[in-house]
Amino acid sequence: MSSRPEDSSKSGYLVLARKYRPRQFREVVGQEAVVRTIQNAIKENRIGHAYLFSGMRGVGKTTVARILAKALNCEQGPTPEPCNQCFMCKAINEESLLDFIEIDGASNRGIEDVKALRDSIQYEPMHSRYRVIIIDEVHQLSRDAFNALLKTLEEPPTRTVFIFATTEFHKVPRTIASRCQHFVFKRLGQQQIISHLQYIAGQEKIVISPYSLKLMAEAADGSLRDAETLLDMVVSFSGNRVQDKETEEVLGVVNRSLFENLAGAILQGRSQDIFPLVDSLVSAGIDLRHFYSGLIEYFRNLLLARISSDPTGLLLLSKEEIKQLQQIAGDFQGEELLRYLLMLQEGETGLRYSSQPRIYLESWLIKLSYLNRLKPLEQALEEISLMKDKAPVAASPKPNYQPAKSESQPRPKSSLRSPEIGLARKNQAAPAHNGPSIFNQEQADELYFRVVREKPALAPILKMVNRVETEAGSIRLIYAHDRKHFADLVRQNLVYLNRVAGELSSLKVELIIEEMGPLSPATPNNRPPATVRETGGEPIKNNSEEARALLQNPKTRALLDTLKGQVIAVRKKPGKN
Numbered sequence: 001m002s003s004r005p006e007d008s009s010k011s012g013y014l015v016l017a018r019k020y021r022p023r024q025f026r027e028v029v030g031q032e033a034v035v036r037t038i039q040n041a042i043k044e045n046r047i048g049h050a051y052l053f054s055g056m057r058g059v060g061k062t063t064v065a066r067i068l069a070k071a072l073n074c075e076q077g078p079t080p081e082p083c084n085q086c087f088m089c090k091a092i093n094e095e096s097l098l099d100f101i102e103i104d105g106a107s108n109r110g111i112e113d114v115k116a117l118r119d120s121i122q123y124e125p126m127h128s129r130y131r132v133i134i135i136d137e138v139h140q141l142s143r144d145a146f147n148a149l150l151k152t153l154e155e156p157p158t159r160t161v162f163i164f165a166t167t168e169f170h171k172v173p174r175t176i177a178s179r180c181q182h183f184v185f186k187r188l189g190q191q192q193i194i195s196h197l198q199y200i201a202g203q204e205k206i207v208i209s210p211y212s213l214k215l216m217a218e219a220a221d222g223s224l225r226d227a228e229t230l231l232d233m234v235v236s237f238s239g240n241r242v243q244d245k246e247t248e249e250v251l252g253v254v255n256r257s258l259f260e261n262l263a264g265a266i267l268q269g270r271s272q273d274i275f276p277l278v279d280s281l282v283s284a285g286i287d288l289r290h291f292y293s294g295l296i297e298y299f300r301n302l303l304l305a306r307i308s309s310d311p312t313g314l315l316l317l318s319k320e321e322i323k324q325l326q327q328i329a330g331d332f333q334g335e336e337l338l339r340y341l342l343m344l345q346e347g348e349t350g351l352r353y354s355s356q357p358r359i360y361l362e363s364w365l366i367k368l369s370y371l372n373r374l375k376p377l378e379q380a381l382e383e384i385s386l387m388k389d390k391a392p393v394a395a396s397p398k399p400n401y402q403p404a405k406s407e408s409q410p411r412p413k414s415s416l417r418s419p420e421i422g423l424a425r426k427n428q429a430a431p432a433h434n435g436p437s438i439f440n441q442e443q444a445d446e447l448y449f450r451v452v453r454e455k456p457a458l459a460p461i462l463k464m465v466n467r468v469e470t471e472a473g474s475i476r477l478i479y480a481h482d483r484k485h486f487a488d489l490v491r492q493n494l495v496y497l498n499r500v501a502g503e504l505s506s507l508k509v510e511l512i513i514e515e516m517g518p519l520s521p522a523t524p525n526n527r528p529p530a531t532v533r534e535t536g537g538e539p540i541k542n543n544s545e546e547a548r549a550l551l552q553n554p555k556t557r558a559l560l561d562t563l564k565g566q567v568i569a570v571r572k573k574p575g576k577n
């Protein structure tokens with residue numbers, strides 16, 4: 001409350017970080033343990049002659065050192081709280097007290113500097129009770145300088161207090177550290193930073209949203225000075241009414257709408273939107289890993305907004321933002337959102353260690369977008385067994401197949417590949433009707449539409465197949481190892497696919513999913529046969545009569561068409577002729 005701005009008359013505009021440098025212990029944010037210990041020592045008159053303050057940048061080391069200097073020299077003191085009114089307090093605040101020396105260890109790091117200091121302090125302080133010497137960034141001193149300093153500490157001059165500050169405690173020699181009372185300054189919590197920024201904003205009549213403040217606190221990463229500097233930057237950019245967009249812009253932080261868009265693509269299964277969205281992240285120079293943790297937090301907020309009856313206290317967001325979250329989350333069960341959240345977290349480690357974070361991110365997000373309508377395996381199996389019970393499998397395909405009706409079904413707008421590789425359309429190649437027990441074009445369409453209708457997320461996954469191999473009565477879907485997660489998803493639906501394929505054709509269709517080792521870019525058309533993995537069975541020459549018959553088989557063709565695969569090899573099933 002009593003944070004009085006430093007005198008700004010001599011320097012004109014005073015940056016917030018200086019203006020709001022605490023002048024009393026009670027104004028210091030956090031660092032309670034440090035402050036309490038120091039105040040008790042003063043009360044009990046146990047003032048040490050050397051202190052070491054360690055901690056990250058901008059958490060109050062220099063600030064506390066100065067307050068300590070005042071507390072020791074205040075006309076009312078030594079006192080646990082300086083008055084800031086007396087001559088001594090004011091002189092220290094104005095940095096005009098001769099017995100108050102601040103040295104930057106980084107620019108005065110040589111032995112000469114320390115020697116000069118030693119010479120200057122060999123006499124008793126003249127103007128003050130305690131001479132206070134603050135050496136900032138003490139770890140930067142040269143070895144010689146350290147040794148000279150050590151000598152000084154061994155025979156401390158009377159009424160002189162050293163305060164060493166460092167951001168890198170491990171670089172301070174033990175010999176020095178062991179002669180000091182060591183205080184560890186903590187990084188500040190996000191909430192502490194936000195409240196303090198809020199306080200400053202109030203004092204400065206800055207209008208700013210909790211969201212903007214949170215972005216700043218996040219970017220400050222524990223440093224109150226950094227947070228204040230960011231607030232300064234944003235205000236000088238946008239004036240006293242700060243818009244979130246401006247904060248985002250200034251901080252170079254990912255636009256919140258990007259989270260929204262991406263979450264939307266995932267939740268609504270719009271996998272085709274993921275590549276361009278990731279592309280926009282990359283071209284904006286956004287750190288993908290950082291972005292990913294933001295996305296995790298966004299889903300956490302969605303979940304919270306969904307299941308909490310009063311999320312306002314738990315979400316540091318404006319009413320509208322919370323409303324927006326609730327609206328998005330409202331279409332989903334808490335359980336579903338939880339599933340996304342858990343899966344996102346699962347991907348985090350992999351992303352951190354991936355040598356190709358972009359590709360990792362893309363595939364992981366696409367996987368998530370497929371999660372959309374995929375039911376858990378148990379549920380799918382249960383439904384299948386229920387279906388079997390009540391509906392005797394029709395030997396013939398549904399005669400009243402109507403693509404127009406299917407058009408209105410919710411199916412993915414387009415596949416991952418270019419739109420022209422859609423499903424087999426009915427006005428494409430003439431359907432082949434080669435006998436009664438054959439999987440014809442219509443049936444292929446029907447297969448596809450059933451997948452779209454019944455398991456909309458499965459259709460594009462099927463299309464991610466790298467290769468299709470056929471053997472008598474079985475279709476082998478082969479996914480490259482780097483598409484393993486697609487294979488896994490198809491595998492979860494294998495029972496279903498087999499059943500549908502079996503219903504559409506009187507031939508038994510057996511789908512086999514395999515993985516093969518990593519491939520060069522998945523362009524099925526120019527894959528060298530050398531990469532074909534031995535799948536057992538005797539190869540049949542592709543141009544042989546037998547192979548041609550198999551390839552001409554409309555059932556094979558329809559499946560190839562539906563799956564957009566390509567026949568690389570034809571083999572006899574092992575043990576068969």
Ligand SMILES: Nc1ncnc2c1ncn2[C@@H]1O[C@H](COP(=O)(O)OP(=O)(O)OP(=O)(O)O)[C@@H](O)[C@H]1O
Binds near residue numbers: 028030031058064228
């Ligand atoms: N704990 C805190 N409470 C209130 N303000 C703080 C605190 N820490 C930092 N600040 C703000 O940040 C500014 C800089 O703090 P200070 O100089 O004490 O940081 P420091 O820890 O010495 O950092 P560095 O290691 O970079 O020297 C202060 O003027 C103040 O505005």
Ligand SMILES: [Mg+2]
Binds near residue numbers: 061062063136
């Ligand atoms: Mg400092």
Ligand SMILES: [Zn+2]
Binds near residue numbers: 085086089
């Ligand atoms: Zn005073």
